[in-house]
Structures are given as C-alpha cells and as structure tokens.
Amino acid sequence: MILYIDPGTGSMLFTVLLGLIGAAFYSLRMLFIKLRFAFSRGKTDISDKKIPLVIFSDDKRYWTIFAPxxxxxxxxxxxxxxxxxxxxxPGLKNKFEHVHAEFIGEGNxxxxxxxxxxxxxxxxxxxxLDVYQWKRxxxxxxxIHIFHTAxxxxxxxxxxIDYYDALMIAGDYQQTDIRDLEAQRNLPAKEIVKVGIPFMDEMAARLAKEGPAPAHPRTVLLAPTWGPSAIFKIHGGKIIDALLKTGYHVIIRPHPQSFSSEKEMLDKLMAEYPESEQLEWNRDTDNFDVLRRSDILISDFSGVVFDFSLIYDKPVIYTDPNFNLAPYDAWFLDRxxxxxxxxxxxxxxxxxxxxDNLKEMIDSCLEDSRxxxxxxxxxxETWAYPTEGAIRSADYIMEKYSQLTNKETERGDTSVTV
Amino acid sequence: MSLFEMLGSVLIGPLKLLFEVIFSAAYKVLNHPGLAIIVLSLVMNIIVLPLYKRADAIQEEARDTENKLKDTVAHIKKTFSGDERMMILQTYYRQNNYNPLSVLSSSVSLLLQIPFFMAAYQFLSGVTAFEGVALGPIADLSVPDGLLVIGGFSVNILPFIMTLVNVVSSALYLKGFPLKTKLQLYGMALFFLVFLYNSPAALVFYWTLNNVFSLAKNLFMRIKNAKRILAILLSVAGVASFITGILLNGFWRSAFMIAVGIAAQFPVLLPAVKKLLPK
Incomplete structure (x- = not known):
C-alpha cells in the first residue's frame, strides 16, 4: 500500500482534504456571485477627470436627505x-446651478x-459599502456617510458602516456605539462629525412656513416599518380592525420598502381593507402632508416615529418593541x-x-402633557444643532475636500489608479 | 516513461537510496534485518518530524481561529441567506484575518512527507534479505505472520497490533475533536487493517513501528515538559547504547554504539551548557 502513512499525518491530510472541499465550495460560491455581478453590470469607463464630490443615492426617497x-x-x-x-x-430635476444629476442605472x-x-x-x-456589490x-x-433616520x-x-471613512452624526450616544464596534472589530477609527439632521431641519422649517393642518376630525396614522419584526408581519390585519373600530379617520402608510419586499402581504391587506371614507392607504413619496394632518402616529420601529414626534411635536403609540436584532450591528453590542x-x-x-382599548389609549396620549x-x-439627545444641519454638513464636506486636495497638490499626485 | 513514473524516479529514487544506505548500515551493525527495520523507521520518522510539526502548528492555529469565530459564524448562517449570507460571512472572515483556504498552507508540509513514506515502503518491498528470517515469534518476515491458528485457519496478529496502536494513537491525537473527525480516523484505521492484512510481516512490522512513533509523538505533545522528558529518555537510551558498545565485539560495531551513546547525551546536557556560557 504505497500511500500508507502514520495516523497523525493521515488525520492531518484528512483535515486538509475536508478543508479543501469546504474551501472549494466557498470559493465557487463567491466566484458565482462575482460572475453574476460581472454579467449584470454595464460598461465601466474610468474617467481621467476627478469629480470633487459625488453624492450617491440608491433610492429616490433619499433626495430629501441630500437636497438641503x-x-x-x-x-x-x-x-x-x-x-x-x-x-x-426628484433630484434629477433639481434646479441647482452646481449640482449635476445623473441616473446611473439600477442595482449592479x-x-x-x-x-x-x-x-x-x-x-x-x-x-x-465594501460588504456587498458596492466596493470602495x-x-x-x-x-462619508450620513444617516437617514434619527x-x-x-x-x-x-x-x-464599517468601511466608510467618516460618519456625520447627530447624538453622542451614536458615537459611543460606533467606537465600541470599531474596538470589537479591530477597525481603524473613523472620523465622526456631529452635524445634526439636515432633513429634519428642512421638515421643521417647512412646517413652520406652511403652518399646521386645517381643522380636521381626529386622525390616526398607522405607519409601520418592514421586515419580520414589523406590525403587519406580527399582527396582520387585527390592528386595522381595531383602528376602524375607534371611529377615527385612519391613514395607513406602509414603508416604501414593503412595496418591493412584501408586495404579496400588502396586496392582500389592501384587498381585505379597501379604501373608504374612513380609511386611506397612502403612498406619497413626500410624507409631509400625511404627517401634518395626523394627530397621532402608531408605528413600530420605523424611523418615522422620530420624524413625527420630534418635528411635528405630537404623541406616538408604539407596538411591542420585540425587535429582533439578529441581522443588525446592534446584535454585537449586547446592550x-x-x-x-x-x-x-x-x-x-x-x-x-x-x-381593544385602543381608542382610550389614543385619547389619553393626546391629552397627557408629560x-x-x-x-x-x-x-x-438625538437631534444636535437643530436648523444648522445642512450648514454644518456643508462646512465639513468643504473642509474635508480642501484638506484632501491640498494633500494631493503637495504630493504632486493626480494620477489615476487602475 | 510516463510523467508520473518520471516524477516518481526523480523524487523517490534518491530517497530510496538514502533508506538503502541507512538500512544497510543498521543491518551491518545490528546483524539482523528485523532490527534494521526499527532503525529505518526511527530515522525516517525523525526526518519528517519537522514537516509534521509545522503542519500541525498551522492546523492548530486554524482550528483555534475557527473556534473563536464559530458562534458568530453560526449566527450569520442562521440569520442570512443566499448571496447576502456569503458576503456578510466574507466580511466577518476578513475582519478576523481568516481565510477558509488557509488550511491549504498546512497541506504543503503534509504532502512533502509522502515521498518519504513511499520511498521507505518501496525500498522495503524490494528487500530480499527478509526471506526465511525470523523476528521473535514471527517465523518468516517475508510472508504474513500467521501467528494464531484457530481450527484450520491461520490469523495474522501483527496487523491487529498495528491497528490497535493506530487507534490508541488516533484517540490521543483527537482528544477534544468533534465526533465526526474521530469516526473518520477510526474508519481509516479499519480500512488499513483490511487492506494490509495480507502484507509481508516485515512491512506490517515497519508500519507498526511508524504507529508506535506516532503514538509517542502524540503522547509527548500532551505531556508538559515533553522536551525535557524526551531528552532524559534519550540520555538513558544513550547510556545503554554506550554500555553495549563497550561490551560488544567488533571494532566498528562498538564504535558506532559508543558514538550513538555519546551523541544521545547532547539534548540533556545542552540546557546546562547554555546556562554556563557567558551572556
């Protein structure tokens, strides 16, 4: 038996063989992902001209983040x-002299x-960034990363957010979380800049300008998030039944992401609870009006809770926050x-x-001053420098730009890496 | 000649020659081919020991990293699916400097050992000196031992001894490993028992010695102060060799045993010498 070897070596070779098989599968899968990406992308030209600032938005709903x-x-x-x-x-139709907008295709x-x-x-x-198909x-x-919710x-x-160089934040507790994750993962410290929340400043300014909604019957807005922990996934239509029972005007505004990720579920609910005088289904890209004419918001972990509460200064009702942290960075922090x-x-x-007591809860929330x-x-705690968000963001971006271009000039380096 | 054969003769050929030299020298000194097998096995295992140790170190490091990462890896596999799962996993590996392909680096050291084993086997298979030679209870080293006779059937005992040592050695090596790995190795041991059952006793004896050496390796890896104990044992064996050399007839045989006896004292004396040297 020419290949007989001693047990120790034999077992190690076995480990190697199994490891090889596992590694081969892993590599093959990664290769397939890369191939699929290569086939689905368009042409890629590397331009010689260095653009000073690119703002990338993966969805039209974020124009409100970048516009200010x-x-x-x-x-x-x-x-x-x-x-x-x-x-x-909407950014494609912007009227700014120095902002040139382009649609660069979808997905890959x-x-x-x-x-x-x-x-x-x-x-x-x-x-x-640098985790999925979008690489540095x-x-x-x-x-630079800016957040789109409080x-x-x-x-x-x-x-x-691990592979960004800088993060623009609005609260000290956010900085603590970021630093703790960096320490845990042995990542270099990112630059953290407290600027505020430009989009909330805009909404507040707009609200101040346009004033409150005209008189209307008491209106309840149901605006859940999407995903396995969201209201509709957990409670289905029961909550809509309870809302209709209160007799108040009800607006349901599903999260925009639901319309792509949970279309079937939504279609079913919309058929079961069709529009009527009492019930509205709302899909406006701009949520300003719907937030303004609602008196109270019922939501789960959607970011709209803070928009509604902190800008429109109105109470909220939130559902059991049994939020499943499994896929999120929060899972690593154990707090x-x-x-x-x-x-x-x-x-x-x-x-x-x-x-069953929803109506009483709504009434009490609206009447309690605490x-x-x-x-x-x-x-x-979470909205630093109100009204100054856009200014501070722009200050930082321009300062950074000047820093980076001065460095390049010093180095005499304007080459393009291919 | 095919490529394979060419490769064989380039790699294995010189090694076979080396083993022939070692075997012949040992045969001359000890005057018994069976005992020369012991020397051959010892020398060969000592030669490949550094390769083995390197491969083991690499695999242990990979195992430790995998252990450290396994809870989060399991969580990621449970939480995500499809492409997203692969990319999140890859990011996690990257942040922990782990590459699933890293196990390959240990394979080089392991694969390098194979020519040695192959050469030793090929060499021994060709030795005619075993015909009719007895070793202890084994009547003829060039045929299966047939030591146990039940009814009309003769049973070869040596393969079972070889497998027993193999199993004990594996058990020691695999302490703390998952059951799956243990079963795979025991399966291999059984496989070799069946396939090598009818090999000549000299070869089975040679493999048994390899297994004994492997067992000793694993024992020492588990014991603290292994180096120290090994040095002491070697020193004791060296003293025995020294005494044997003085009592033996024949100049070269004596000289060889005395030289071995003196050389065997170095590992135990070296630390003491180092202490005495000026810093």
Whole structure:
C-alpha cells in the first residue's frame, strides 16, 4: 500500500482534504456571485477627470436627505455630481446651478460604475459599502456617510458602516456605539462629525412656513416599518380592525420598502381593507402632508416615529418593541437600544392584548402633557444643532475636500489608479 | 516513461537510496534485518518530524481561529441567506484575518512527507534479505505472520497490533475533536487493517513501528515538559547504547554504539551548557 502513512499525518491530510472541499465550495460560491455581478453590470469607463464630490443615492426617497446639503453647497459654488439609482429620482430635476444629476442605472449597473469612480469625496446614506456589490473605488479618496433616520446607527445590517471613512452624526450616544464596534472589530477609527439632521431641519422649517393642518376630525396614522419584526408581519390585519373600530379617520402608510419586499402581504391587506371614507392607504413619496394632518402616529420601529414626534411635536403609540436584532450591528453590542429608552418618554406602548382599548389609549396620549417634556429631552439627545444641519454638513464636506486636495497638490499626485 | 513514473524516479529514487544506505548500515551493525527495520523507521520518522510539526502548528492555529469565530459564524448562517449570507460571512472572515483556504498552507508540509513514506515502503518491498528470517515469534518476515491458528485457519496478529496502536494513537491525537473527525480516523484505521492484512510481516512490522512513533509523538505533545522528558529518555537510551558498545565485539560495531551513546547525551546536557556560557 504505497500511500500508507502514520495516523497523525493521515488525520492531518484528512483535515486538509475536508478543508479543501469546504474551501472549494466557498470559493465557487463567491466566484458565482462575482460572475453574476460581472454579467449584470454595464460598461465601466474610468474617467481621467476627478469629480470633487459625488453624492450617491440608491433610492429616490433619499433626495430629501441630500437636497438641503446640495442647496448649501450650491450656494458656496461647490461642484456636485448627484448619482442616483432611481430613474424617477426628484433630484434629477433639481434646479441647482452646481449640482449635476445623473441616473446611473439600477442595482449592479449602478454599483459597477461606483466601483470605478474617480472622485475626491463620495457622500451617501447607503449602508453596506465594501460588504456587498458596492466596493470602495481605488480612485475615490474619502467616503462619508450620513444617516437617514434619527435614532441609533446600529440598526443597519451588519458591517453596514464599517468601511466608510467618516460618519456625520447627530447624538453622542451614536458615537459611543460606533467606537465600541470599531474596538470589537479591530477597525481603524473613523472620523465622526456631529452635524445634526439636515432633513429634519428642512421638515421643521417647512412646517413652520406652511403652518399646521386645517381643522380636521381626529386622525390616526398607522405607519409601520418592514421586515419580520414589523406590525403587519406580527399582527396582520387585527390592528386595522381595531383602528376602524375607534371611529377615527385612519391613514395607513406602509414603508416604501414593503412595496418591493412584501408586495404579496400588502396586496392582500389592501384587498381585505379597501379604501373608504374612513380609511386611506397612502403612498406619497413626500410624507409631509400625511404627517401634518395626523394627530397621532402608531408605528413600530420605523424611523418615522422620530420624524413625527420630534418635528411635528405630537404623541406616538408604539407596538411591542420585540425587535429582533439578529441581522443588525446592534446584535454585537449586547446592550439595550437607545430607541427603547426614548420611546416610553414620547408615547405609549400598545400590545396585542390592549388592542381593544385602543381608542382610550389614543385619547389619553393626546391629552397627557408629560410626553411634551419627554420629546424635548429626546430631541436634545438625538437631534444636535437643530436648523444648522445642512450648514454644518456643508462646512465639513468643504473642509474635508480642501484638506484632501491640498494633500494631493503637495504630493504632486493626480494620477489615476487602475 | 510516463510523467508520473518520471516524477516518481526523480523524487523517490534518491530517497530510496538514502533508506538503502541507512538500512544497510543498521543491518551491518545490528546483524539482523528485523532490527534494521526499527532503525529505518526511527530515522525516517525523525526526518519528517519537522514537516509534521509545522503542519500541525498551522492546523492548530486554524482550528483555534475557527473556534473563536464559530458562534458568530453560526449566527450569520442562521440569520442570512443566499448571496447576502456569503458576503456578510466574507466580511466577518476578513475582519478576523481568516481565510477558509488557509488550511491549504498546512497541506504543503503534509504532502512533502509522502515521498518519504513511499520511498521507505518501496525500498522495503524490494528487500530480499527478509526471506526465511525470523523476528521473535514471527517465523518468516517475508510472508504474513500467521501467528494464531484457530481450527484450520491461520490469523495474522501483527496487523491487529498495528491497528490497535493506530487507534490508541488516533484517540490521543483527537482528544477534544468533534465526533465526526474521530469516526473518520477510526474508519481509516479499519480500512488499513483490511487492506494490509495480507502484507509481508516485515512491512506490517515497519508500519507498526511508524504507529508506535506516532503514538509517542502524540503522547509527548500532551505531556508538559515533553522536551525535557524526551531528552532524559534519550540520555538513558544513550547510556545503554554506550554500555553495549563497550561490551560488544567488533571494532566498528562498538564504535558506532559508543558514538550513538555519546551523541544521545547532547539534548540533556545542552540546557546546562547554555546556562554556563557567558551572556
């Protein structure tokens, strides 16, 4: 038996063989993913011209995040290229002199263009940089992330912000979370800049300008998030039944993501509970009006809870926060979410058992003054520098740009890496 | 000649020659081919020991990292699916400097050992000196031992001894490993028992010695102060060799045994010498 070897070596060879098989499967799968990406992307040209600032938006609903910053940068004469993966992004029709907008294709087509981008700074609100198909480009000097909801930054899917260079935040507790994750993962420290929340500043300014909604019957807005922990997944139509029973005017506004990820479930609910005088289903891209004419919001872990509570200064009812942290960065931190400490200060918790008392709960929330105090407190913790968000963001971006381009000039380095 | 044969003769050929030299020298000194097998096995295992140790170190490191990561890896596999799962997993591996392909680096050291084993076997298979030679209770080393006779059937005992040592050695090595790995190795031991059952006793004896060496390796890896104990044992064996050399007839035989006896004292004396040297 020519290959007989001693047991120790034999077992090690076996381990190697098994390891090889496992590794081969892993590598094959990764290869398939890369191939699929290669086939689904468009042409990728590497431009010689370095764009000063690219803003990337993966969905049209984020134009409200970038618009105030664009306006501020435009005022200062900074050239911006706004790249969007939504063909009907309102940003494509922007009237700013220095903001040039382009639709760069959807999904992998957009990412493949971004992966070879030649720019000094890329600003985005999309998580998952260098985790999924969107990779850091060799010819981009700096990636800055801005968040699109108030609340903790750890509710992105794992590693979502790890490979950005800088994060623009609005609360000290957010910084603590970021640093703790970096320490745990042995990642270099990112630059953290407290700027505030530009989009909330805009909404507040708009509300101040347009004033409150005209008189209307008491209106309840149901605006849940999407995913396995969301209201409809857990309670189905029971909550709609309870709402209709209250006799109040009901507006249901599902999360935009639901319409793609949970279409079947929504279609079923919309058929079961059709529109009527009492019930509205709302899909406006701009949620300003619907938030303004509602008196109270019922939601789960959707970011709209803070929009409604902190900007429109109205109470909320939130459902059992049995939030499953499994896919999120928060899972790694093993401590309660900041949102869990904030919610009881700005509203009441609704459990499935108390659905029968919904009307009483709504009434009591609207009449109790303690939530106003709570809102003030929560506002100060999570919304730094109100009204200054866009200015501070623009300040930081321009300072960073100047820093980066001066470095390049010093080095005499304007080459493109291929 | 096919490529395989060419490769064989380039790699194995020189090694076979080396083993022939070792075997012949040992045969001359000890005057018994069976005892020369012991020397051959010892020398061969000592040669490949560094390769074995390197491969083991690499695999242990990989195992430790895998152990550290396994809870989160399990969580990721449970939580995500499809492409997302692969990419999240890859990111987690990347952050922990782990590559599933890293196990390959240990394979180089392991694969390098194979020519040695193959050469030793090929060499021994060709030795005619075993014909009719007895070793202890084994009547003829060039045929299966047939030591146990039940009814009209003769049963070869040596393969069973070889397998027993194999199993004990594996059990020691696999302490703390998952059951699956243990079963795979025991399965291999059984496989070899069946396939090698009818091999000549000299070869089975040779493999049994390899297994004994492997067992000793694993024993020492589990014991603290293994180096120290090994040095002491070697020293004791060296003293025995020294005494034997003085009592033996024949100049070369004596000289060889005395030289071995003196050389065997080095491992135990070296630490003491180091202490005495100026820093």
């Amino acid at each position: 910053i664009c306006r501020e940068l435009d005022k200062r004469g900074m050239d911006v290229v706004y790249m969007t993966a939504s063909p009907d992004d 087509k957009a990412f493949s263009k971004l992966n070879f981008l030649n720019a000094t700074i890329v600003l985005s609100t999309t998580p998952g 480009s060799k010819n981009v000097d700096y990636y 609340g903790e930054v750890t509710r992105y899917r794992m590693f979502g 309660p979410l900041w949102t869990l400490s904030a919610l009881p200060r700005i509203g009441k918790e609704l459990s499935i058992d108390s659905l 939530y106003a105090e709570g809102r003030k407190e929560v506002r100060s």
